[in-house]
Amino acid sequence: MPPSIHPVHLVTVLRQKSLTPAIVFLTSRRSCDEALQAFEHATDPLPPARQENITAVLDELTAAYPSLQDHPLRRMVTACGVAAHHAGHLPSWKIAIEELMRRGCLDAVFATTTLAAGVDFPARTVVLTQSGVRRDQDFTDLTIAEVAQISGRAGRRGKDSVGFAIVTPSPYMDLGVLIRGLTGRPEPVDSQFIIAYPMVLNLLKAHPLDHIQSILAKSFAQYQMNAQAAHLEHRIEKLHAKLESYKPRECSDWLTQWNAYDHATRQTAMKLQARRHHPPEVRARLPFLTPGRVVAFPRFSGIVLRRYRSRGQRHETVTVLRKGGVVAESPVADIMGVIDHTFAFAPAPAFPWATTEALSWLTQQLEDLPKHLPFLTVPPAPDDGEGELVKSLGDLFPCPSCPCRPTCAKEFKAANTVKQEWLHHTRTVQSLRTGLWHKFQARADILQDLGYLDPAFKLTADGEWARLIRIDFSLLITELIRAQAFKDIAPSTLAGLMACIAYENDRPNSFPRISGVLASLVATARRMAEALAAYDDPPLLRADVGGLAERWVGDATLTWAQLCRATSMAEGDIYRLLSRTLEYLSQVHSLQSTHPDLATLAAEALSRIRRGVLEELP
Amino acid sequence: MTHDELERALAELPFRLLRGLGRAIAGPPALRMGKRRLIHTIVAGAEANSARIEATFRTHQAEQGALAAGPAPAGGASSEHKSGNPADLRALLEGIGVPEPRPFVPDDWQVEAVEALERGDVIVSVPTGSGKTYVAVEATRRAMYEDRTVVYTSPLKALSNTKYTEFCKLFGPEFVGIITGDRRDNPTAPILIMTTEILRNLLYDAAGGEIDVRLDTLGLVIIDESQFLADPERGVVWEETIIFCPSQARLLLLSASIGNPHELAAWLTCIRPTPCHLVRHQHRSVPLRAAYLHPNGKLTPLFRTVTMPPSPSQAVLHPEAKRLFTLFEEDTVYARRSG
Ligand SMILES: Nc1ncnc2c1ncn2[C@@H]1O[C@H](COP(=O)(O)OP(=O)(O)OP(=O)(O)O)[C@@H](O)[C@H]1O
Ligand SMILES: [Mg+2]
Numbered sequence: 001m002p003p004s005i006h007p008v009h010l011v012t013v014l015r016q017k018s019l020t021p022a023i024v025f026l027t028s029r030r031s032c033d034e035a036l037q038a039f040e041h042a043t044d045p046l047p048p049a050r051q052e053n054i055t056a057v058l059d060e061l062t063a064a065y066p067s068l069q070d071h072p073l074r075r076m077v078t079a080c081g082v083a084a085h086h087a088g089h090l091p092s093w094k095i096a097i098e099e100l101m102r103r104g105c106l107d108a109v110f111a112t113t114t115l116a117a118g119v120d121f122p123a124r125t126v127v128l129t130q131s132g133v134r135r136d137q138d139f140t141d142l143t144i145a146e147v148a149q150i151s152g153r154a155g156r157r158g159k160d161s162v163g164f165a166i167v168t169p170s171p172y173m174d175l176g177v178l179i180r181g182l183t184g185r186p187e188p189v190d191s192q193f194i195i196a197y198p199m200v201l202n203l204l205k206a207h208p209l210d211h212i213q214s215i216l217a218k219s220f221a222q223y224q225m226n227a228q229a230a231h232l233e234h235r236i237e238k239l240h241a242k243l244e245s246y247k248p249r250e251c252s253d254w255l256t257q258w259n260a261y262d263h264a265t266r267q268t269a270m271k272l273q274a275r276r277h278h279p280p281e282v283r284a285r286l287p288f289l290t291p292g293r294v295v296a297f298p299r300f301s302g303i304v305l306r307r308y309r310s311r312g313q314r315h316e317t318v319t320v321l322r323k324g325g326v327v328a329e330s331p332v333a334d335i336m337g338v339i340d341h342t343f344a345f346a347p348a349p350a351f352p353w354a355t356t357e358a359l360s361w362l363t364q365q366l367e368d369l370p371k372h373l374p375f376l377t378v379p380p381a382p383d384d385g386e387g388e389l390v391k392s393l394g395d396l397f398p399c400p401s402c403p404c405r406p407t408c409a410k411e412f413k414a415a416n417t418v419k420q421e422w423l424h425h426t427r428t429v430q431s432l433r434t435g436l437w438h439k440f441q442a443r444a445d446i447l448q449d450l451g452y453l454d455p456a457f458k459l460t461a462d463g464e465w466a467r468l469i470r471i472d473f474s475l476l477i478t479e480l481i482r483a484q485a486f487k488d489i490a491p492s493t494l495a496g497l498m499a500c501i502a503y504e505n506d507r508p509n510s511f512p513r514i515s516g517v518l519a520s521l522v523a524t525a526r527r528m529a530e531a532l533a534a535y536d537d538p539p540l541l542r543a544d545v546g547g548l549a550e551r552w553v554g555d556a557t558l559t560w561a562q563l564c565r566a567t568s569m570a571e572g573d574i575y576r577l578l579s580r581t582l583e584y585l586s587q588v589h590s591l592q593s594t595h596p597d598l599a600t601l602a603a604e605a606l607s608r609i610r611r612g613v614l615e616e617l618p
Numbered sequence: 619m620t621h622d623e624l625e626r627a628l629a630e631l632p633f634r635l636l637r638g639l640g641r642a643i644a645g646p647p648a649l650r651m652g653k654r655r656l657i658h659t660i661v662a663g664a665e666a667n668s669a670r671i672e673a674t675f676r677t678h679q680a681e682q683g684a685l686a687a688g689p690a691p692a693g694g695a696s697s698e699h700k701s702g703n704p705a706d707l708r709a710l711l712e713g714i715g716v717p718e719p720r721p722f723v724p725d726d727w728q729v730e731a732v733e734a735l736e737r738g739d740v741i742v743s744v745p746t747g748s749g750k751t752y753v754a755v756e757a758t759r760r761a762m763y764e765d766r767t768v769v770y771t772s773p774l775k776a777l778s779n780t781k782y783t784e785f786c787k788l789f790g791p792e793f794v795g796i797i798t799g800d801r802r803d804n805p806t807a808p809i810l811i812m813t814t815e816i817l818r819n820l821l822y823d824a825a826g827g828e829i830d831v832r833l834d835t836l837g838l839v840i841i842d843e844s845q846f847l848a849d850p851e852r853g854v855v856w857e858e859t860i861i862f863c864p865s866q867a868r869l870l871l872l873s874a875s876i877g878n879p880h881e882l883a884a885w886l887t888c889i890r891p892t893p894c895h896l897v898r899h900q901h902r903s904v905p906l907r908a909a910y911l912h913p914n915g916k917l918t919p920l921f922r923t924v925t926m927p928p929s930p931s932q933a934v935l936h937p938e939a940k941r942l943f944t945l946f947e948e949d950t951v952y953a954r955r956s957g
Contacts, residue, residue, distance in 0.1 A: 004913035004946070013915050018714050091776060098780070120780050122747055124714075127911070131652075145845070148875055152746020155904030161717040163904045167920055168911040169946045175935075176650030182908055183926060183933045188877035189845055192853035198822075199858070206825035218861045220847065223885040467826070470819055579775075583799030606800065617779055 002026060003129035003170040007035035008042050010168065011082060011108045014125060019164055020107040022125035023153055027134065029570070032084040032110040036073070039080040046081045054078045054105045058096060065092035065616050067560070077106070085111040088570035092616050104159070113142070113150065122156040125164040131177035141174065147181025193221030195436070197536070198474050200443045201452060201459065201467035209444070209457040216436045229432040232425045239422040246415045249404045255419055258408045261399040278315070280380035282333050288378065289318055289332060291347060294339040294369065297330065301369070303343060303362050305353040307332070319353055325363040327352045337375035446535050450479075465594040469587050473501050475536045476529050477588070485524050486598055491605035492554030493518050495581055496546035497525060498588070498605075502580040503545040505573075512547040512566040519543060548574060549581050553608045560612045575613065582609055621661050624671075628657045631678055633948040636660070639674050643667050653947040703938065710907055710919045724752060731870075731897040732756045735838075738892030739869040743879035745902050750872040754840045755788060757870055758809060762789070766837025771814040771859070773846045775799075781842070782811045806832065814841065818855050821862040836867040844871040847882075865891045875900060910939035918942065 003010070007024070014020050026032050045051070055078055062068045067090055077083045083097045083106055100106050101121040109123070113133050128150065132139045142150075155163020167178055203212055216222060251257045278286070286307075289295070293304045295318070302320035305327065309316045316332045343365055345358040352359055399405055447453045452463035459467065466478040480486065486494060496518040514522075522543045529538035552563055564571055589602040628636060633653060640648030640656040643663040648656060664671060724732075727744065731753045734740045742750055758768045770785070772778050775798055782796045795807030797816050810832065817839070824833045839859075847856040863869055869890065871882070879898050886894035908920035918938040927933040935943075 004950070005911065005915070009915055010911070013911065013917060017711060017917060091779070094776065095779070120777055145874070145876070149746060151906060152874065152902075154906055155747065155902070157747060157749065157903050158719075159716055160904050161713050161715060163902075163906050164714075164909055165906060165920075166909045166911050166917075169913065169943060171950050172652065172654045174650075174652045174655050175943055176647070176652075179650065179920075179933050179935075180930045182920075183928065183930045185929075186875045186877050189848040189873075189882065191857065192848060192850050193857055194854050196854070199854075202822040202826060206822075206827070215861070218889040220857050220860075220882070220885050223888060224881070227881075467822075470815075470822070579800070582801075586800045610801075617775075 001170045002031040003168045007038045019125040021123045022108045023123045024110045024127040025113045029086040029088045032086050035110045036084045045079045061096050067092050067613050081107045083109050085109050088572040124160045126154040127166045131174040141177045144181050144184040145186040191221035195439045198470040213437045225432040229429045232429050236425045242418050258412050261397045284378045288338045292342040294341045295335050296337045339373045340376045468590045473539050492550045495553040495605040496550035498584040499549035499581045500546040501539050502584050510568045511544040514547040728752050734895035739894040741871040741883050741896050743873045743898040746874050761838040767832050767835045768809045768838045770811050770840045771817050772842040818859045838868050840870045842872045844873040845876050912942045
């Protein structure tokens, strides 16, 4: 979001208060360009003397950078004394703006925040217009270091007695972030060590495998991890001492023993829980509810045929024979009393749980029973879950009868927490100390499987040349070379593919059409990248991007302006794409001694890319 | 109310009420939040604070009702800050301009850094724009006297180019070379400018047995913007360069202010043959002041003090800046960011 103040108004205020030259940091290239466009209609141009100054500087620079000659923004900059500076511009243009700023010719430059680190020119004032920055599709707060980097541009030594950081609001600005950034202490620098394939090959070229660990140990990554590990080890020692304080027991490893026992106890307890679910007086009756027992319900009495608990039910149920031969199910809790009378009968394995004869006999018996029978007095059951547990686990564990049991029970929870923490830290320390080495080994194993390293982890013939490819996606490129994918292709096709591999942006843009040869080469590369996906993240491999490099290399008469018209990409982006392609090609070019044909191809592509704008800078 | 509805309803509230609500939910940090963040904070804490949120909506309705019924509630509020305090603004802008020209005298820390290089590696961590280049140039000059090669690396091609021009002017183009990913200009010169990746590759080759004369006489490696060590993608290259840097060469790490320069120095001391000397300070050579510019063109100090507060906890906003920012938040149409 651009700031709410109008850019012309902003610059007017800065001029009035003698706060120029200023760098105005904006979120996007587009806001920079739009801010500049706003000056198109500004009424008052710079005084002629200042305009002449700017023209003189630009003319001077044009000698070294011909592309400045007809730059479309030249007129604006000269007339208004303001400019935009962002990655969409050619390096030569950015150099010109920087030089103009250094010489004090401009009043304001609109620059993107993302580039704060790459902006090497100071000003009297910096203007902060937002508190966030776009990072991979996401908007995140500026870090303290970033705000410091931005505000550090304010106040030129020798030219300013004081510098200014001016905050002007835009929608979504969080003032707190900027205040913290302006007054806080920058974040610490932390290692971002990663082990890439070229590193593995180059290290193993120079050192035997058993020296590697000591080399990795020199990294800042390992230094920081050692510090962390030392910190944890201190903690581990303390935990160990704490564990020691839980004295030795009957068993040497009482924590494990008790843990197993405790687990078993809980398992059994769950089984027993169902029974415990009944109130004590009901539970006390359970042992009496055997088949044949006469029981009394509030309205009737009956004979128990069986007792059971259905799946998922907590309560037990009895099947009862009632007067008139009715067989019904009743929860045991409904039983009012147990009568001191039982009948022995012949049971059956299924409903109605008694043989037909038995059933009719029992029905008869029930009719004959006297009306009022005495209840058995059953004392409420004590909470005997423990007792039952002890009985059922006694065979498996010594614990139930062990003299240490109460102490173990009391201390287990605390001691176990300590032990778990101890274990966790011990594992962390181990991975901190050896993690890098293991990662290196994993990568080396892959390279061995692919044939770049021999069984002794020495470079094979392929490894010897593959180690010279030291760019992202090196594995993909070396595998393509081994698969002879570049045989019999034109320099423009090679350049096109390298552009596809080098380009890591997924922003939509329109590009010139690519040739059929390049399309099929990209398809080959994509298949290869997929096959290698387990070892290395595949590149985006956008086919359309390759069209630009292919055309630039393929058609020597194509001018820069024509190339720019062939795509919707910004000039600066095209330049960056081609210069990255150059970098990739020159890596391929370094394989002269083993792949002379390929190196010649790359050299051809290199010399064809380097023309016009691409020749302006070293 | 769904979150979206709540968000929209909150956006209708005056900033004053939002902030009161935010404070009740998130505590004092809410006082510095912008409108968007306040609303997100409130929505996030809505479950636990529904009563309070409803009460705020009621207050708002009551106020609206009162506004419709009669004149605005009287109070000095509006007349009180009609126009901030002009004296404060004058104090803020005081002394603006070009200082008296003075002969160039290196700062103590610059001299200290150059001299410490005689004895071992050096890390310089000072604020941006302090004059780290002087240290680099002076150290280069000394190495040249001793016929030693100097390598200067920076993270960006653009910075390398600027430095190349600068060094050519200082030492003469025949003594300066530049090597980039795809081109080498005068690559056997005693002073070589390159990106960090290129130096790392040279060091790889040297370790692999390809003798490079330049590395034999290498006396000084200057790593500019060495805070790039923390870059997620490229940081590893800085580490490799430092690890593989030949022991006879001195390392000069130039970095902007970072949080842990001591740790870096301790690391270098650990892995390098000579102890590493740390030169650091937080003092800006040109003092910095902060201001707030309202969209209507009104400029006011950002903080109550003219000088920068030394830490976030001591940063007190100037009342006028606070009032104007609150005003801005209230006026801004709250448009929900889509996607
Ligand atoms: N001792 C000094 N006295 C006066 N001016 C100095 C002194 N040292 C350096 N300068 C000037 O300070 C300015 C900034 O210096 P320089 O570019 O070296 O800063 P830096 O620390 O490298 O900043 P950055 O973090 O932006 O790279 C230069 O114009 C330089 O001439
Ligand atoms: Mg510098």
